[in-house]
Amino acid sequence: MRRSREDAARTRDKIVAAAAALFRARGIDAVSVADVMGEVGLTVGGFYKHFNSKDALVAEAIERASLESSLKKGGDAEEVLRAYLSWAHRAHPGRGCPVAALCSEVGHQSASTKRAFTHALQHFVAQVAALFPTKSRAQQLHAVAAVVGGLVLARGTNDEKLARDLLLAVSEEVLAQSSDRKSRSTRGKPDSP
Amino acid sequence: MRRSREDAARTRDKIVAAAAALFRARGIDAVSVADVMGEVGLTVGGFYKHFNSKDALVAEAIERASLESSLKKGGDAEEVLRAYLSWAHRAHPGRGCPVAALCSEVGHQSASTKRAFTHALQHFVAQVAALFPTKSRAQQLHAVAAVVGGLVLARGTNDEKLARDLLLAVSEEVLAQSSDRKSRSTRGKPDSP
């Protein structure tokens, strides 16, 4: 039966939020429209009162995920980086960075999905740049590639030691190579004799 | 009708090779058993004379891809790295690194697929370690994360400038931070005053 406009808007919002979590946790193709609607407590037929297609939801879910959770807000570079490369972030992709969650499968998705992913990536690059303002742009992009790559590879492997080593190595090295050189000496990493 | 043992072995080999290419190019879930058999010129029913399931093929295809094409063989570090982070490698995942091609979707696959991916990742880490023997293990893992992340993100975005910048930035920075410091000064990258 019909719901009030406020209810309908809330429903739409819940659908996007559920999709943003499920797509990141299980992948886009592996999550059905019925899965998303079930998560919200509704049946599948009503979905098309809110969206033209699953594809439209995917794009909106990625934009949402990007705005709410690419990087931890506040805190210094070290704190943010360690949270990003944490065991908890590895274990819970559904609440984490959408760039890391979707990076390799987005290449096989629709143009609108790629567009949304690109926005998320640009947003992530801007966040990393703000976190390391003294790095060159090349160093910032290098850091983006390393943190995303480190998290994704740590998630993809069942070799837990390798996963931990990857997360730790990337956070140590990105911080050590930061132009903020104070952290290098205090960490005492052997570099050159 | 029945084929000779040599023919059958060749067929099996062709199925694995076709699967290794298709899975990397289009993703595991998006490629059907019929797609793979069609690529070899056969019909779908015969597949199960060679493999117990699609899952068994996936694992074997990843192992195959890992052995034949993770990194360009021979050449110095700079040459290998620039080939890995090249526009051609971005454009042709089907012939490229399986770790980069499958990294984010492998998290949602079966245990045997994760196992095969882990082997591929371990192999890739060993190759990178051999390429940069003077780097510490943390620096080597950092390089692994950065090159895979750079390639995957360059593939995922439709912002071609950002894609080129990522590929270039990662190869420059990984080489610049190599303990082989000769390349740093010759490249003239502004780092610290």
Added chain:
DNA sequence: TGTACATCAGTGAACGCGCGTTCACTGATGTAC
């Protein structure tokens, strides 16, 4: 070496299943008077 028979690689139709999407329907909400 020849022959009779068992084997099995490959065919192509069929299976049950889950997908994205559509549709007739329901009944509370929103609107016009």
Added chain:
DNA sequence: TGTACATCAGTGAACGCGCGTTCACTGATGTAC
């Protein structure tokens, strides 16, 4: 403010489709004598 009617959020069954897998069948290959 009350009432009559149009709207539309949500239901749940149905649609066509492609998937992984199975199966009865074919006929050349491999083997036993």
